[in-house]
Amino acid sequence: MAEVGTMASDNVAEILQDRGAGAPAGPSSAAWAVLADGGWxxxxxxxxxxxxxxxxxxxARTTGRFAVSTPLVATLLAGRWFDLGDDVLDRGAxxxxxxxDRLVAPYFASDVAIVDGEGAVVDAAGVETLVFADLVPLGAVHAEHPALEGRSSPKHVPCSQQWRSAALTSC
Incomplete structure:
Protein backbone atom coordinates (compact mmCIF):
# COMPACT_ATOMS: atom_id res chain seq x y z
CA MET A 1 0.00 0.00 0.00
CA ALA A 2 1.26 3.47 -0.85
CA GLU A 3 2.20 5.94 1.85
CA VAL A 4 -0.95 7.99 1.19
CA GLY A 5 -3.09 4.93 1.99
CA THR A 6 -1.37 4.35 5.31
CA MET A 7 -1.56 8.04 6.18
CA ALA A 8 -5.25 8.19 5.21
CA SER A 9 -6.15 5.08 7.18
CA ASP A 10 -4.30 6.26 10.29
CA ASN A 11 -5.82 9.75 10.19
CA VAL A 12 -9.33 8.48 9.48
CA ALA A 13 -9.04 6.00 12.34
CA GLU A 14 -7.96 8.77 14.72
CA ILE A 15 -10.84 11.04 13.67
CA LEU A 16 -13.46 8.30 13.92
CA GLN A 17 -12.08 7.21 17.30
CA ASP A 18 -12.18 10.78 18.64
CA ARG A 19 -15.63 11.64 17.22
CA GLY A 20 -17.13 8.23 17.91
CA ALA A 21 -16.16 7.95 21.56
CA GLY A 22 -19.41 7.78 23.49
CA ALA A 23 -21.52 8.53 20.42
CA PRO A 24 -24.39 6.24 19.47
CA ALA A 25 -23.82 3.85 16.57
CA GLY A 26 -24.84 5.33 13.28
CA PRO A 27 -24.17 8.24 10.96
CA SER A 28 -22.01 10.99 12.43
CA SER A 29 -22.19 14.46 10.94
CA ALA A 30 -19.55 15.58 13.45
CA ALA A 31 -17.04 13.01 12.19
CA TRP A 32 -17.90 13.85 8.58
CA ALA A 33 -17.36 17.58 9.21
CA VAL A 34 -13.86 16.92 10.57
CA LEU A 35 -13.02 14.59 7.67
CA ALA A 36 -14.29 17.04 5.03
CA ASP A 37 -12.63 20.04 6.69
CA GLY A 38 -9.36 18.08 6.75
CA GLY A 39 -9.49 17.51 3.00
CA TRP A 40 -10.14 13.76 3.17
CA ALA A 60 -12.94 1.29 3.88
CA ARG A 61 -11.51 -1.48 6.04
CA THR A 62 -10.48 1.09 8.65
CA THR A 63 -13.90 2.81 8.74
CA GLY A 64 -15.57 -0.56 9.26
CA ARG A 65 -13.93 -0.86 12.68
CA PHE A 66 -15.95 2.01 14.14
CA ALA A 67 -19.57 2.29 15.23
CA VAL A 68 -19.99 5.72 13.64
CA SER A 69 -20.34 6.05 9.91
CA THR A 70 -19.74 8.72 7.29
CA PRO A 71 -20.07 8.86 3.49
CA LEU A 72 -16.25 8.83 3.20
CA VAL A 73 -15.77 5.62 1.21
CA ALA A 74 -18.58 6.38 -1.25
CA THR A 75 -17.21 9.93 -1.61
CA LEU A 76 -13.67 8.67 -2.23
CA LEU A 77 -14.98 6.36 -4.96
CA ALA A 78 -17.15 9.08 -6.53
CA GLY A 79 -14.19 11.47 -6.46
CA ARG A 80 -12.04 8.89 -8.21
CA TRP A 81 -14.63 7.98 -10.86
CA PHE A 82 -16.12 11.39 -11.66
CA ASP A 83 -14.92 14.93 -12.18
CA LEU A 84 -16.61 16.45 -9.12
CA GLY A 85 -15.75 19.76 -7.51
CA ASP A 86 -14.59 20.10 -3.94
CA ASP A 87 -17.95 21.70 -3.05
CA VAL A 88 -19.74 18.45 -4.00
CA LEU A 89 -17.13 16.17 -2.41
CA ASP A 90 -17.14 18.15 0.84
CA ARG A 91 -20.91 17.53 1.14
CA GLY A 92 -20.32 13.84 0.59
CA ALA A 93 -21.07 12.20 -2.76
CA ASP A 101 -36.67 -0.77 -10.69
CA ARG A 102 -34.83 1.45 -8.22
CA LEU A 103 -31.53 3.20 -8.01
CA VAL A 104 -30.02 3.10 -4.55
CA ALA A 105 -27.54 5.47 -2.96
CA PRO A 106 -25.54 4.04 -0.07
CA TYR A 107 -25.17 6.38 2.88
CA PHE A 108 -27.97 8.67 1.85
CA ALA A 109 -28.69 11.84 3.82
CA SER A 110 -30.49 14.96 2.66
CA ASP A 111 -27.25 16.98 2.57
CA VAL A 112 -25.21 14.36 0.67
CA ALA A 113 -24.90 14.71 -3.12
CA ILE A 114 -26.29 11.83 -5.17
CA VAL A 115 -24.31 11.26 -8.38
CA ASP A 116 -25.70 9.55 -11.50
CA GLY A 117 -23.84 7.30 -13.95
CA GLU A 118 -22.34 10.31 -15.72
CA GLY A 119 -21.14 12.03 -12.56
CA ALA A 120 -23.89 14.66 -12.51
CA VAL A 121 -25.53 15.57 -9.21
CA VAL A 122 -29.18 14.43 -9.04
CA ASP A 123 -31.89 16.41 -7.29
CA ALA A 124 -32.68 14.44 -4.13
CA ALA A 125 -36.33 15.52 -3.95
CA GLY A 126 -38.51 12.43 -3.63
CA VAL A 127 -35.72 10.12 -2.51
CA GLU A 128 -37.08 7.42 -0.22
CA THR A 129 -34.95 6.50 2.78
CA LEU A 130 -34.79 2.77 3.45
CA VAL A 131 -33.56 0.96 6.51
CA PHE A 132 -30.52 -1.01 5.43
CA ALA A 133 -28.49 -1.14 8.61
CA ASP A 134 -28.03 1.06 11.65
CA LEU A 135 -24.77 2.39 10.26
CA VAL A 136 -25.71 2.89 6.62
CA PRO A 137 -28.83 4.82 5.62
CA LEU A 138 -29.85 3.89 2.09
CA GLY A 139 -31.63 6.20 -0.34
CA ALA A 140 -33.76 4.75 -3.13
CA VAL A 141 -34.89 6.53 -6.28
CA HIS A 142 -37.32 4.96 -8.74
CA ALA A 143 -35.56 4.50 -12.06
CA GLU A 144 -38.19 6.75 -13.67
CA HIS A 145 -37.55 9.63 -11.23
CA PRO A 146 -37.95 12.97 -13.09
CA ALA A 147 -34.47 14.12 -12.04
CA LEU A 148 -32.97 11.21 -13.97
CA GLU A 149 -34.81 11.87 -17.22
CA GLY A 150 -32.43 11.77 -20.17
CA ARG A 151 -29.46 10.66 -18.09
CA SER A 152 -27.63 7.40 -18.21
CA SER A 153 -27.86 5.33 -15.09
CA PRO A 154 -25.96 2.33 -13.87
CA LYS A 155 -26.85 -0.92 -15.54
CA HIS A 156 -28.58 -3.70 -13.65
CA VAL A 157 -26.18 -6.02 -11.86
CA PRO A 158 -27.38 -9.63 -11.57
CA CYS A 159 -28.23 -10.59 -8.00
CA SER A 160 -25.48 -13.18 -7.89
CA GLN A 161 -22.98 -10.32 -8.23
CA GLN A 162 -24.40 -7.81 -5.76
CA TRP A 163 -25.08 -7.45 -2.05
CA ARG A 164 -28.50 -8.30 -0.71
CA SER A 165 -30.67 -6.52 1.79
CA ALA A 166 -33.92 -7.43 3.48
CA ALA A 167 -34.98 -3.80 2.95
CA LEU A 168 -34.97 -4.27 -0.81
CA THR A 169 -37.09 -6.68 -2.79
CA SER A 170 -35.39 -9.95 -3.59
CA CYS A 171 -34.29 -10.75 -7.14
Whole structure:
Protein backbone atom coordinates (compact mmCIF):
# COMPACT_ATOMS: atom_id res chain seq x y z
CA MET A 1 0.00 0.00 0.00
CA ALA A 2 1.26 3.47 -0.85
CA GLU A 3 2.20 5.94 1.85
CA VAL A 4 -0.95 7.99 1.19
CA GLY A 5 -3.09 4.93 1.99
CA THR A 6 -1.37 4.35 5.31
CA MET A 7 -1.56 8.04 6.18
CA ALA A 8 -5.25 8.19 5.21
CA SER A 9 -6.15 5.08 7.18
CA ASP A 10 -4.30 6.26 10.29
CA ASN A 11 -5.82 9.75 10.19
CA VAL A 12 -9.33 8.48 9.48
CA ALA A 13 -9.04 6.00 12.34
CA GLU A 14 -7.96 8.77 14.72
CA ILE A 15 -10.84 11.04 13.67
CA LEU A 16 -13.46 8.30 13.92
CA GLN A 17 -12.08 7.21 17.30
CA ASP A 18 -12.18 10.78 18.64
CA ARG A 19 -15.63 11.64 17.22
CA GLY A 20 -17.13 8.23 17.91
CA ALA A 21 -16.16 7.95 21.56
CA GLY A 22 -19.41 7.78 23.49
CA ALA A 23 -21.52 8.53 20.42
CA PRO A 24 -24.39 6.24 19.47
CA ALA A 25 -23.82 3.85 16.57
CA GLY A 26 -24.84 5.33 13.28
CA PRO A 27 -24.17 8.24 10.96
CA SER A 28 -22.01 10.99 12.43
CA SER A 29 -22.19 14.46 10.94
CA ALA A 30 -19.55 15.58 13.45
CA ALA A 31 -17.04 13.01 12.19
CA TRP A 32 -17.90 13.85 8.58
CA ALA A 33 -17.36 17.58 9.21
CA VAL A 34 -13.86 16.92 10.57
CA LEU A 35 -13.02 14.59 7.67
CA ALA A 36 -14.29 17.04 5.03
CA ASP A 37 -12.63 20.04 6.69
CA GLY A 38 -9.36 18.08 6.75
CA GLY A 39 -9.49 17.51 3.00
CA TRP A 40 -10.14 13.76 3.17
CA UNK A 41 -13.34 14.02 1.11
CA UNK A 42 -11.50 15.21 -1.99
CA UNK A 43 -8.16 13.42 -1.66
CA UNK A 44 -9.02 10.76 -4.26
CA UNK A 45 -10.10 13.28 -6.91
CA UNK A 46 -6.47 14.13 -7.70
CA UNK A 47 -4.97 11.07 -9.42
CA UNK A 48 -1.45 12.36 -8.78
CA UNK A 49 -1.70 12.05 -5.00
CA UNK A 50 -1.51 8.25 -5.13
CA UNK A 51 -4.96 7.47 -3.70
CA UNK A 52 -5.74 4.44 -5.84
CA UNK A 53 -8.41 1.79 -5.33
CA UNK A 54 -6.15 -0.23 -3.00
CA UNK A 55 -5.77 2.77 -0.69
CA UNK A 56 -9.50 3.46 -0.77
CA UNK A 57 -10.05 -0.20 0.14
CA UNK A 58 -7.77 0.21 3.15
CA UNK A 59 -9.71 3.31 4.27
CA ALA A 60 -12.94 1.29 3.88
CA ARG A 61 -11.51 -1.48 6.04
CA THR A 62 -10.48 1.09 8.65
CA THR A 63 -13.90 2.81 8.74
CA GLY A 64 -15.57 -0.56 9.26
CA ARG A 65 -13.93 -0.86 12.68
CA PHE A 66 -15.95 2.01 14.14
CA ALA A 67 -19.57 2.29 15.23
CA VAL A 68 -19.99 5.72 13.64
CA SER A 69 -20.34 6.05 9.91
CA THR A 70 -19.74 8.72 7.29
CA PRO A 71 -20.07 8.86 3.49
CA LEU A 72 -16.25 8.83 3.20
CA VAL A 73 -15.77 5.62 1.21
CA ALA A 74 -18.58 6.38 -1.25
CA THR A 75 -17.21 9.93 -1.61
CA LEU A 76 -13.67 8.67 -2.23
CA LEU A 77 -14.98 6.36 -4.96
CA ALA A 78 -17.15 9.08 -6.53
CA GLY A 79 -14.19 11.47 -6.46
CA ARG A 80 -12.04 8.89 -8.21
CA TRP A 81 -14.63 7.98 -10.86
CA PHE A 82 -16.12 11.39 -11.66
CA ASP A 83 -14.92 14.93 -12.18
CA LEU A 84 -16.61 16.45 -9.12
CA GLY A 85 -15.75 19.76 -7.51
CA ASP A 86 -14.59 20.10 -3.94
CA ASP A 87 -17.95 21.70 -3.05
CA VAL A 88 -19.74 18.45 -4.00
CA LEU A 89 -17.13 16.17 -2.41
CA ASP A 90 -17.14 18.15 0.84
CA ARG A 91 -20.91 17.53 1.14
CA GLY A 92 -20.32 13.84 0.59
CA ALA A 93 -21.07 12.20 -2.76
CA UNK A 94 -22.71 8.83 -3.21
CA UNK A 95 -23.07 7.11 -6.59
CA UNK A 96 -26.38 5.57 -7.60
CA UNK A 97 -26.43 1.81 -8.12
CA UNK A 98 -29.23 0.10 -10.06
CA UNK A 99 -31.29 -2.42 -8.14
CA UNK A 100 -34.32 -3.73 -10.09
CA ASP A 101 -36.67 -0.77 -10.69
CA ARG A 102 -34.83 1.45 -8.22
CA LEU A 103 -31.53 3.20 -8.01
CA VAL A 104 -30.02 3.10 -4.55
CA ALA A 105 -27.54 5.47 -2.96
CA PRO A 106 -25.54 4.04 -0.07
CA TYR A 107 -25.17 6.38 2.88
CA PHE A 108 -27.97 8.67 1.85
CA ALA A 109 -28.69 11.84 3.82
CA SER A 110 -30.49 14.96 2.66
CA ASP A 111 -27.25 16.98 2.57
CA VAL A 112 -25.21 14.36 0.67
CA ALA A 113 -24.90 14.71 -3.12
CA ILE A 114 -26.29 11.83 -5.17
CA VAL A 115 -24.31 11.26 -8.38
CA ASP A 116 -25.70 9.55 -11.50
CA GLY A 117 -23.84 7.30 -13.95
CA GLU A 118 -22.34 10.31 -15.72
CA GLY A 119 -21.14 12.03 -12.56
CA ALA A 120 -23.89 14.66 -12.51
CA VAL A 121 -25.53 15.57 -9.21
CA VAL A 122 -29.18 14.43 -9.04
CA ASP A 123 -31.89 16.41 -7.29
CA ALA A 124 -32.68 14.44 -4.13
CA ALA A 125 -36.33 15.52 -3.95
CA GLY A 126 -38.51 12.43 -3.63
CA VAL A 127 -35.72 10.12 -2.51
CA GLU A 128 -37.08 7.42 -0.22
CA THR A 129 -34.95 6.50 2.78
CA LEU A 130 -34.79 2.77 3.45
CA VAL A 131 -33.56 0.96 6.51
CA PHE A 132 -30.52 -1.01 5.43
CA ALA A 133 -28.49 -1.14 8.61
CA ASP A 134 -28.03 1.06 11.65
CA LEU A 135 -24.77 2.39 10.26
CA VAL A 136 -25.71 2.89 6.62
CA PRO A 137 -28.83 4.82 5.62
CA LEU A 138 -29.85 3.89 2.09
CA GLY A 139 -31.63 6.20 -0.34
CA ALA A 140 -33.76 4.75 -3.13
CA VAL A 141 -34.89 6.53 -6.28
CA HIS A 142 -37.32 4.96 -8.74
CA ALA A 143 -35.56 4.50 -12.06
CA GLU A 144 -38.19 6.75 -13.67
CA HIS A 145 -37.55 9.63 -11.23
CA PRO A 146 -37.95 12.97 -13.09
CA ALA A 147 -34.47 14.12 -12.04
CA LEU A 148 -32.97 11.21 -13.97
CA GLU A 149 -34.81 11.87 -17.22
CA GLY A 150 -32.43 11.77 -20.17
CA ARG A 151 -29.46 10.66 -18.09
CA SER A 152 -27.63 7.40 -18.21
CA SER A 153 -27.86 5.33 -15.09
CA PRO A 154 -25.96 2.33 -13.87
CA LYS A 155 -26.85 -0.92 -15.54
CA HIS A 156 -28.58 -3.70 -13.65
CA VAL A 157 -26.18 -6.02 -11.86
CA PRO A 158 -27.38 -9.63 -11.57
CA CYS A 159 -28.23 -10.59 -8.00
CA SER A 160 -25.48 -13.18 -7.89
CA GLN A 161 -22.98 -10.32 -8.23
CA GLN A 162 -24.40 -7.81 -5.76
CA TRP A 163 -25.08 -7.45 -2.05
CA ARG A 164 -28.50 -8.30 -0.71
CA SER A 165 -30.67 -6.52 1.79
CA ALA A 166 -33.92 -7.43 3.48
CA ALA A 167 -34.98 -3.80 2.95
CA LEU A 168 -34.97 -4.27 -0.81
CA THR A 169 -37.09 -6.68 -2.79
CA SER A 170 -35.39 -9.95 -3.59
CA CYS A 171 -34.29 -10.75 -7.14
Missing amino acids: ASISADAENGMELREIQEV VPLVRRD
